[in-house]
Amino acid sequence: MRKAIIAGNWKMNNTAAQGVELVEALKPLVADAECDVVVCVPFTDIPAVSKALAGSNIRLGAQNVHFAEKGAYTGEISADMLKEYGVEYVIIGHSERRQYFGETDETVNKRMHAALAAGLIPIVCIGESLEERETGKTESVLDVQIREGLKGLDDVSKIVIAYEPVWAIGTGKTATAEQANETIGFIRKTLAEVFCPVCAEKVRIQYGGSMNAKNCKELMAMPEIDGGLIGGASLKSADFAAIVHYNK
Numbered sequence: 001m002r003k004a005i006i007a008g009n010w011k012m013n014n015t016a017a018q019g020v021e022l023v024e025a026l027k028p029l030v031a032d033a034e035c036d037v038v039v040c041v042p043f044t045d046i047p048a049v050s051k052a053l054a055g056s057n058i059r060l061g062a063q064n065v066h067f068a069e070k071g072a073y074t075g076e077i078s079a080d081m082l083k084e085y086g087v088e089y090v091i092i093g094h095s096e097r098r099q100y101f102g103e104t105d106e107t108v109n110k111r112m113h114a115a116l117a118a119g120l121i122p123i124v125c126i127g128e129s130l131e132e133r134e135t136g137k138t139e140s141v142l143d144v145q146i147r148e149g150l151k152g153l154d155d156v157s158k159i160v161i162a163y164e165p166v167w168a169i170g171t172g173k174t175a176t177a178e179q180a181n182e183t184i185g186f187i188r189k190t191l192a193e194v195f196c197p198v199c200a201e202k203v204r205i206q207y208g209g210s211m212n213a214k215n216c217k218e219l220m221a222m223p224e225i226d227g228g229l230i231g232g233a234s235l236k237s238a239d240f241a242a243i244v245h246y247n248k
């Protein structure tokens with residue numbers, strides 16, 4: 001039985017003060033959550049939000065991590081820097097990083113290994129573009145992202161995978177629950193082949209892309225979908241809390 005994990009990806013939203021305000025509002029709303037609850041916040045919000053979350057059931061995540069322990073990598077953040085503030089999760093390879101900042105399966109792979117070595121739980125994002133879906137390439141694209149991006153992983157159940165079809169992100173266009181379930185089923189089948197059937201059954205795979213308070217119930221009812229990575233709807237405490245309580 002896989003425990004559901006609902007994570008907010010704030011992206012480049014909320015100053016530290018605004019972030020604290022948001023989590024203060026969120027804490028009482030999700031205190032009785034049955035699933036794992038995570039907020040992935042901008043780097044500059046981490047110290048203040050970490051303090052605000054102390055003693056709560058909300059776990060802290062970052063939105064990226066560099067693969068080197070330290071050194072001449074201007075503008076980057078290391079795993080140790082995150083760990084010092086109690087960060088436990090880190091998003092890696094979000095499609096916006098791949099699209100706008102030159103992230104590749106190779107850099108995703110390096111960042112994932114660095115995160116794991118430091119004891120962080122990577123949330124590795126994979127997903128196809130609209131053109132790839134429309135030309136029937138979804139499965140081959142995901143297959144490459146899995147084989148290359150997760151290369152060298154001894155146990156795939158140590159990570160969380162987020163399936164985020166690029167065409168569903170921030171567009172209000174959600175994959176249907178059936179589409180998401182079918183594609184995540186394909187991802188799990190591939191993981192069983194590449195890694196092992198037992199760890200493929202254990203790994204948690206989230207859906208991400210315009211998931212909201214209205215459609216979360218139907219998506220989460222699908223057997224393959226173990227959680228959500230939420231963008232826009234994670235910026236409002238009531239909306240995010242409603243998703244956390246998808247089964248109520």
Ligand code: 13P
Pocket residue numbers: 009094164168169170171172208209210211229230231232233
């Ligand atoms: P939206 O929920 O805003 O579509 O964003 C999804 C996402 O990219 C989460 O990482």
